Amino acid sequence: MADDSTGALTEATENAALDDALTAEHTAVWGYGVVGAALDPTAQGTASAAETAHRDLRDRVVALLTERGADPAQAEGAYALPFPVLSAVDAAALAVELEDGVAAAWVRVLDQAVESSTRELAVTALGEAEVRAVSWRTAAGRTPVTTPFPGLPAS
Amino acid sequence: MHPTAAPPSRGFSRRTLLVASSVGVAVLAAGCTSSPDEREQVTGRQADELAAQVGVQEALVAAYTAAGAAEPALAAEVADLAAQAGEQLDRLRAAAPGATSSAPASDAPPAGGARAWLRGQVAAAATSHATACVGQSGARAALLGSIAAGLRGQDGRLA
Incomplete structure (x- = not known):
């Protein structure tokens, strides 16, 4: 992930993190x-819209990594x-x-x-994921439905 | 696709779904709450901008108080959201120890419109943090981005 010798942020650390995000997006598309x-037909539209959003993001990351000469992570056939x-x-x-995830x-x-354009992509994707998560937590009967620090581990 | 058909080595939550929930992010969390991230230089501009976001969050916490005072029923309904906004403020202050507290603007919600007004305040704070996130790096960018996303979620709940 990071440059092991210095811990500095580089294009390599960024690409590695993007590749991990791509893996998560592959999983979301499948999931x-x-x-x-498993949803009623009336609720399937929400899942379909979410799947489309993840598919679009996946394609965008694949294009970005390919453009940089990196080898984008491939989707698995199935996930447990x-x-x-x-x-x-x-x-x-x-x-x-x-x-x-x-x-x-x-x-x-x-x-x-290291690139501000990558941070812009990431912060947008993160916000959209949390908005969807709030809706799904509500449907799942979870409380609270919001979280103060999406994506960060509990301290 | 039947769940049992999936290879057991492809653990959904461990290997693929939560790929980032590893040591790296644990370090990230520590960086957000304790000491400044030492991996990269922090420019004066970045420090100033992070400090400014403390003020944005202070204003949001004040907005929750003002909305609750205007409509007590709303105060009870959004108590958990207000508490989360306070947690976010604490974390921002820890990440920007040099930030000085400024008196939040004494804006007040319009009569009968506290909920919509509050939602506008939440959305504006989320946008401000997200915009500032792009100009930061490392743990500070992650923290601001996470808080912005959390506020997007609050905005969704208030809708």
Whole structure:
């Protein structure tokens, strides 16, 4: 991740963090397929919109890393679920996990980035992830539905 | 795709989903709460801008108080949001120890419109932190970005 000898921020640290964010976005795209399948038809539009947002972001990061000559992370064929998704509440809880995972990855990008344009991308992605997470926490019956520090570990 | 069909080595939460929840971010959190990040130089402009965001957050905390005073029912409803805004302020102050406290603007919500007014204050603070985040780096950028996102979430709940 960071330059091991100095801990300094470089384009390499930024690209590595972006690649981790890409991995999280791949996971979110896959995971929202599971989320949507477990929701009532009337609620599937929300999951579909979220999946589209993550797909667009994924494509943007792939293009950015490719442009820099990096080798973007590939999506896996499947991912193990953290818990069975058997109901709409389970689906919402999974969506919370997806958005929280993405948020952590984008905070990491903010921490490691050297380009302001990358930070702009990251802070936008982070904010959008948290807005979706609030909606899913509500659907999952979580309280509180907001968090003061999305993406940062509890201190 | 059936969950059990997935390779066990691809742990959803450990290996892929929470890729960033590792040592690096733990260090990041410590950097946000204790000492200044030493990985990169902090310019005077960056220090000044971070200190300015303390003032933005102070004004937001004051806005929660003002909205609650104007509409007591709203105060109870948003007590958790107000508390989170206070936590954010504490963390910002810790990251910008040189920031001096300034008296927040004594703006008051319009009669009968405290909720919409408060939502506007939250959204404005979120935008301010997000904009400032872009000009920072390292742990300070991460902290400001995270707080901005948290306020975006508050804005969504107040909608």
